[in-house]
Amino acid sequence: GENVEQHPSTLSVQEGDSAVIKCTYSDSASNYFPWYKQELGKRPQLIIDIRSNVGEKKDQRIAVTLNKTAKHFSLHITETQPEDSAVYFCAAVVYNQGGKLIFGQGTELSVKP
Amino acid sequence: EPEVTQTPSHQVTQMGQEVILRCVPISNHLYFYWYRQILGQKVEFLVSFYNNEISEKSEIFDDQFSVERPDGSNFTLKIRSTKLEDSAMYFCASRRQAGQPQHFGDGTRLSIL
Numbered sequence: 001g002e003n004v005e006q007h008p009s010t011l012s013v014q015e016g017d018s019a020v021i022k023c024t025y026s027d028s029a030s031n032y033f034p035w036y037k038q039e040l041g042k043r044p045q046l047i048i049d050i051r052s053n054v055g056e057k058k059d060q061r062i063a064v065t066l067n068k069t070a071k072h073f074s075l076h077i078t079e080t081q082p083e084d085s086a087v088y089f090c091a092a093v094v095y096n097q098g099g100k101l102i103f104g105q106g107t108e109l110s111v112k113p
Numbered sequence: 114e115p116e117v118t119q120t121p122s123h124q125v126t127q128m129g130q131e132v133i134l135r136c137v138p139i140s141n142h143l144y145f146y147w148y149r150q151i152l153g154q155k156v157e158f159l160v161s162f163y164n165n166e167i168s169e170k171s172e173i174f175d176d177q178f179s180v181e182r183p184d185g186s187n188f189t190l191k192i193r194s195t196k197l198e199d200s201a202m203y204f205c206a207s208r209r210q211a212g213q214p215q216h217f218g219d220g221t222r223l224s225i226l
Contacts, residue, residue, distance in 0.1 A: 034214055043204065043217040044156060051212070089156060095211045098169040099144055100158040 002027040004092050006104025013080050014112055021075045021107045023090035030092040033066060033073045034101070038087045047088075048075070080111045115139045117218035119205050125224045126195055134190045134221045136205030145188045146206040146215060147180065149173070156204065162188065192223075200225045 003026040031052040036044035063076040091101040147159040206215040
């Protein structure tokens with residue numbers, strides 16, 4: 001069935017450094033790739049998304065890249081701040097099949113001041 | 114900004130009892146979802162609902178689970194006879210249409226004793 005692999009499971013960076021989280025999906029029909037940030041005990045919150053007809057999208061310090069051929073997509077956070085510390089989940093969606101989110105395993109990002 | 118609301122925030126139930134988790138999706142949204150997250154693990158899809166019927170369900174969503182949209186605003190998840198392994202955070206999500214992101218509620222923490 002559909003699967004999304006996410007790496008690394010934990011990531012520790014110094015404030016101001018960049019962080020990169022990578023995901024691989026299995027279903028070539030996937031056409032939408034959101035990223036969610038989840039703080040402890042809270043809901044997943046959408047931080048950025050990308051559609052399959054786009055290779056890269058940027059929103060201030062956050063960017064996402066997509067390689068459809070390799071079925072890879074990545075989240076890049078620049079100039080990290082302590083408030084970026086959270087668990088980040090990637091997901092893949094096939095929208096013409098009901099639109100369920102298939103999540104990766106999550107990356108616990110820790111930004112040290 | 115409109116939000117998905119879920120009640121209760123925490124539900125404690127004896128094993129074998131029935132439990133109903135409630136959600137009020139965003140008012141102009143058409144697609145509704147339930148997900149669960151066991152502590153420390155990834156978010157898992159349970160069921161999707163569109164046009165007053167289930168559009169897709171996962172292997173987790175067995176005969177003990179059911180969903181209902183009893184009126185124009187509520188979307189409920191019922192577990193008929195709870196098991197210890199049903200203990201998890203349950204998230205409701207909704208989206209307006211294909212290609213739009215899903216918005217999550219704050220979740221209900223279900224604890225089975």
